[in-house]
Amino acid sequence: MYRTHNNGELRAENNNTKVTLSGWVQKIRDKGFMVWVDLRDRYGITQLIFDEERTPKEVMDKASQLGREFVIQVTGTVIERESKNPNIPTGDIEILVSEVIVLNTSLTPPFTIEDNTDGGEDLRMKYRYLDLRRKPVRNNLVFRHKVTMAVRNYLSEKDFVEVETPYLIKSTPEGARDFVVPSRMNEGQFYALPQSPQTFKQLLMVGGMDKYFQIVKCFRDEDLRADRQPEFTQIDCEMAFVEQEDILNTFEGLTKHLLKEINGVDVEKFPRMTYDEAMRRYGNDKPDIRFGMEFGELNDVAQHKDFKVFNSAELVVGIAIPGGNQYSRKEIDKLIDWVKRPQIGALGMVYVKCNEDGSYKSSVDKFYDQEDLAKWAEATGAQAGDLICVLSGEANKTRAQLSALRMEMAERLELRKVDEFAPLWVIDFPLLEWDEETNRYHAMHHPFTSPKPGQMELLKTNPGAVKANAYDLVLNGNEIGGGSIRIHDKEVQSKMFDYLGFTPEEAIAQFGFLMDAFQYGAPPHGGIAFGLDRLVAILGGQETIRDFIAFPKNNAGRDVMIDAPAPIDEQQLNELNLNITIKD
Structure with a gap:
């Protein structure tokens, strides 16, 4: 041995x-x-x-x-x-x-295989098999294994059945871009790799499986960032004969189980917040509620004076930075430069220092007196010693800009503690969102999401006001799961495709198999999918997912270790009937 x-x-x-x-x-x-x-x-x-x-x-x-x-x-x-x-x-x-x-024997490795290595990220990704020998990376993969086993054990005990669904499926026009796979045996035709097993898990409910789950690879051909890969893993779940409350209770239970089993943390509160409330209070639909700095809307107390910047704005809104009164003018100017960066896009920022003696000093003292500024402080919850930062402009853009500032200040003030967990359900999303490029509505989640009860008729008169029977689970400012109650009636699904701009022929070509299935006794059903990579990273105290993936791709979607994607030879191209000129 x-x-x-x-x-x-x-x-x-x-x-x-x-x-x-x-x-x-x-x-x-x-x-x-x-x-x-x-x-x-x-x-x-x-x-x-x-x-x-x-x-x-x-x-x-x-x-x-x-x-x-x-x-x-x-x-x-x-x-x-x-x-x-x-x-x-x-x-x-x-x-x-x-x-x-x-x-x-071994060649001398290109970097030291120690906890603290001298290898940069690009070098370590090229030699990932050596990087895996390092304890931090190895521990991350063992940690991921523990999370997936805890998920499987919990769901199995709740009578969920793990079922595999196909990887070679049909391309659909909704959502992100598909990765497509040419079929050699069917000239000119293509499979797509699944962005999710959505339609298959609905068909499993039609088939009477009742409770399904799968830890499954999914694929999206979209722009990448630190917490996104072209291939990613979902904990995909579906249940029959359920309403929204059943889903929320079941997966609150799973999240509590993981936090206790993996992190030794008891979390009892899972507050619920509507999408509209989340946008109003935090400027985004996945707010981090571990700290304050809630938005204070200032239109009523800031648009009554002769300050044209505010008077012409759709929204004037601010946050109170704890202890920010001590910032120097130079430090505040740097903060203004930060929000004016192209990535944020603000045109400027108004600030108010809340002095310890109860007085206020602002960058707009010419237009606003102490009584006005006191109302700003009240609206933003500012205390003596704080700094109020105010942005204005078009409502949605301004909320997004202030949300970015809120998160940046939380990082600087070390308010986002990795050992503190604050889950939150965001509910009542808009069913549809307007796309300026295509000049029509698109499904905010996907076209199989049911409207809230009693709102189907609203689609005819005010489609933008219709709320979806959908929900996201947010943890520490990250969406870790999302789902909805599905449409299970053929006629309702046909109407939804119609509202989304599908012709009847297009709907049948893309989703005829699902609509056919609905004619054979489809039960009410709904589900949720968790992003496993992101969930594991957050439970592990990080927000970057690459270190929890055995063989990740870089920000350009490349696997630098095996040098993929790569050209294929002419013989393969000919077999696939692809007329592509190979570049040297």
Whole structure:
């Protein structure tokens, strides 16, 4: 056998035991007459000792030829370590080696395989198989495994059945761009990789599965960022004979279970907030409620004077920065420059310092007196010592700009604590949103989302006012899950396609199979999908998902390790009937 123990399990009680260990050489300290080697595997590190007085000469010779990341097998005796290391579990012992076998040699790695490495992100992604040997990365993958097992165990105990759905499906026009796969056997036709198993899980409900889940890969050909990959993993769930309350209660339970099981945290409160309220109070539909700085709308108390910037604005709104009164003029000017960056897009910012003596000093003292500014402070909840920051303009853009400022200040003030968890349900989303490019309404979630009860007729007269029977679960300012109660009636689904601009022929071509299924006794149903990558990162105290994915892609959607995507040869192109000129 290659090993009797792993490198993390031997302790002082194993003294005088003969053992065989295998692993990678982490570090070598060669004194000539004595050599120490740190041997590493997934489970930990064990120190080996080669001593010319106690170790056979041929074994000493082999020890002097070892290099970093050599794969070796050693046999020896567990002895008490003279210089104990309290920082590792095996720090009280070492192995007096009597035999060593080199299982494989190694080139010198391009970066140090230590907790704190000298390798940059691009280099480590190119050699990801080496990066996986580092403890932080390995621990992240083990952490992900624990989360997925906790999810599976919880849902299985609640009578959910895990069912696999196809990866080669039909392209649909809604949502993000599809990744498409040419079919060799069907010339000129293409499969698409699923953006989600949405229609299949609805068909499973028609099929009577009642409770379904799947931890599933999904694919979207869209622009990337730190928390988005072209392929990602969902915890996809669906239930039959349920209303919104049933879904919320079930998946509150799952979230509580994960927080307790993984983080040891008890969270009882899952407040609910409408989409409109979230936008009004925080400027976005996934607010971080671990801290304050709620929006204060100032139209009524700021548009009565001769200040044209505010008077011409659709919305005047502000937040109170805790302790911001101490900021110098130079620091405030930098803050103004920050909101004027192209990424934020504000034209400027008005500020008010709330002095400790109860007076106010603002950048618009020419237009507003102390009584006016006191009303601003009341509207924003500002206290003595705070700084009120005010933006104005078109309502939606201004809310988004102030929301970005709120989150930036929370980061600077260290208010977003990774060991604090604040979940929130956001409900009553708009069913439709207007798209300026196509000049028509699109489904805010997807075209299978049901309107709130009693609002279907509103689609004829005021489609923008219709609320969806939809819900998002937000955790610490991140959407970790979203879902809806689905349409389960063919006629209602046909009307929805009509309102979304599908012709009857287009609706049948794209979704005829689903509408046909609805004719055979489709039950009321609904569900939710969690973004597993993001959920794991947040539970692990981070917001960047790449470190929790074994083989992630970079910001350009490339796998730099295997150099993908890549051209294919002409023979394959011809077999697929693709007339593409290959670039050199």
